Amino acid sequence: MEDRDTVLGKALMILRAFGPADSVLPLAELVRRTGLAKGSVHRVAADLARHRLLDKGEHGYRLSGGLFELGLRASAERTLVELATPFLQDLYERTHETVHLGIREGHEVVYLAKIGGHRQARTPSRTGGRMPVHCTAIGKVLLAHATREERTAVLAGPLERRTPHTVIAPGMLRRQLSRALETGIAYEREESTPGLLCIAAPILGNNGQTATAALSVTGPTGRFKPETHANTVRATAAALTSTLTHRHH
Amino acid sequence: MEDRDTVLGKALMILRAFGPADSVLPLAELVRRTGLAKGSVHRVAADLARHRLLDKGEHGYRLSGGLFELGLRASAERTLVELATPFLQDLYERTHETVHLGIREGHEVVYLAKIGGHRQARTPSRTGGRMPVHCTAIGKVLLAHATREERTAVLAGPLERRTPHTVIAPGMLRRQLSRALETGIAYEREESTPGLLCIAAPILGNNGQTATAALSVTGPTGRFKPETHANTVRATAAALTSTLTHRHH
DNA sequence: AAGAGCGTACCGCTGAGTGGAACGCCGCCG
DNA sequence: CGGCGGCGTTCCACTCAGCGGTACGCTCTT
Numbered sequence A, B: 001m002e003d004r005d006t007v008l009g010k011a012l013m014i015l016r017a018f019g020p021a022d023s024v025l026p027l028a029e030l031v032r033r034t035g036l037a038k039g040s041v042h043r044v045a046a047d048l049a050r051h052r053l054l055d056k057g058e059h060g061y062r063l064s065g066g067l068f069e070l071g072l073r074a075s076a077e078r079t080l081v082e083l084a085t086p087f088l089q090d091l092y093e094r095t096h097e098t099v100h101l102g103i104r105e106g107h108e109v110v111y112l113a114k115i116g117g118h119r120q121a122r123t124p125s126r127t128g129g130r131m132p133v134h135c136t137a138i139g140k141v142l143l144a145h146a147t148r149e150e151r152t153a154v155l156a157g158p159l160e161r162r163t164p165h166t167v168i169a170p171g172m173l174r175r176q177l178s179r180a181l182e183t184g185i186a187y188e189r190e191e192s193t194p195g196l197l198c199i200a201a202p203i204l205g206n207n208g209q210t211a212t213a214a215l216s217v218t219g220p221t222g223r224f225k226p227e228t229h230a231n232t233v234r235a236t237a238a239a240l241t242s243t244l245t246h247r248h249h
Numbered sequence C: 001a002a003g004a005g006c007g008t009a010c011c012g013c014t015g016a017g018t019g020g021a022a023c024g025c026c027g028c029c030g
Numbered sequence D: 001c002g003g004c005g006g007c008g009t010t011c012c013a014c015t016c017a018g019c020g021g022t023a024c025g026c027t028c029t030t
Helices: A007-016 A027-034 A038-050 A065-071 A075-095 A137-144 A148-156 A170-183 A226-247 B007-016 B027-034 B038-050 B065-071 B075-095 B137-144 B148-156 B170-183 B226-246
Strands: A054-057 A060-063 A098-105 A108-115 A130-132 A186-189 A196-205 A210-220 B054-057 B060-063 B098-105 B108-115 B130-132 B186-189 B196-205 B210-220
Touching (some): A007 A038, A007 B038, A027 A038, A038 A060, A065 B065, A065 B075, A075 A108, A075 A226, A098 A137, A108 A137, A108 B065, A210 A226, B007 B027, B007 B038, B027 B038, B038 B054, B075 B210, B137 B196, B137 B210, B148 B170, B196 B226
Antiparallel strands (some): A186 A196, A196 A210, B196 B210
16 A cells, blocks of 8 residues: 555656646655655656656756656547547537536546636636536536435535635535436536636436536636526537447447 | 666556557557566556556556546646647637647657547547658648758658658758748648648747747648638737747746 | 466565665855 | 755665566467
8 A cells, every 4th residue: 555665656656746736846845745765756756757757957857748648648538538629619619718528536526628718717727637526517517416325425525615605515515416417507606716607517428327527618707607508518518428428339 | 778677667668558549458468569578567557557547447458547637737738738728729710620739759740739620620630649740730830940950850861651642752841841931831731641631830939949839720621721721820820929928937 | 178368376586776874066144 | 254954966785676487267269
């Protein structure tokens, strides 16, 4: 279980020490974050650089293009993104707001794609980034379509308050989820980020038994009225769902 | 230089054994491709799975979501993609054809982003995929703006013939490159894939001294006339260029 | 039934990997 | 200034993680 004494474990500790926000980290910072011996970090980092997973610059290391390339070969999420892209485009063209594609992983949402124009709202989400399920529209639809066990697990666990509007009352959240299951739509109103509204619909698999992913439209309070796009979002999600199932051999 | 006798080297040989086309590979296939000992591959692959870089399924291994996530944190290409997205959207919305963003790496082009709609031409390119520089529009613009040394290196090296239209005559190619440098536009006419046309413009850095990336529009022979979009593509590339340079520090 | 090819398990040898220690180089501050 | 703390780098003797040949059990195909 301990990663600290295998080369691969160390390597991944180093790679994962880079938060989504960090661009370049000095050796000392890596040592601090990983808790590994300085010598080890030095050597492993150098090895990683040799293999094009890290770039060694003047001011430290950064995750490199080799990693980028490698990651984009990951098959499951990759084909999903490729098939979804045209539908995401549709959604963007109709709304001209930020469009997301995400999947659920445990108690978090992972964003697989994010597209937006020049006027897009300032969202904290990034492609490959994560967010708690309970305070995002995508998270809620996905949770609504998850198994009873997973749902109760999230509802039981601590629900982090991200903004004054974050729903942290399990009862309230449960009601929102069953509503999402009925309507095939979930909303978020400034629950993860102040000033942001969001509407999401699920992409279903296994003849509607599970939700494999979800897509959403996000916009700023004021000009953006999520309900307006309910039909568009639901229709797009349904179209993508049928494309995925029919292409399923 | 030999990767075979370091754990990290082995791990990467395994990961890179997955071609862009492969989705799931059995252990035996990995052994064949890497040339490593069966026992070693077994163990290292298991380790990689433990670290969420591989998924171990019924029929073999596949690159996993952990790798996908990790790759999307790579900073340099990531911020480029994020800043470029709105411009790529513009381009797509105006042309409704497949839009690419790519950089050059040695004698190859790496595609960082690819967006397209339902009617998109069937392109062999994939996000994170590679193509030779000499037979793609993006490759040619980038090469045109590269240093003299790099240009001659590519022109000297063997120029693979991909289709009957591939330009493999160095003189011809050189002429196309200088024309691309003058006009700020490069074309490809069925040189990498039969039935595909493409037009590309460079995104410049260092006050126009180098090309950091390039974007392109691709369409099928017949309805698609690349020259039509010359101004649009050039203008979009210029706009992105200025966004990148004006970005404070 | 016999063979080929697969994934898995075992195990003794060994050198790749380890991490503590020491070094030289800054930039900061008293 | 001179001393100090933090940095990246290098060194080195120990040792156990990793190695890979071998063997086994399974599932197909022949």
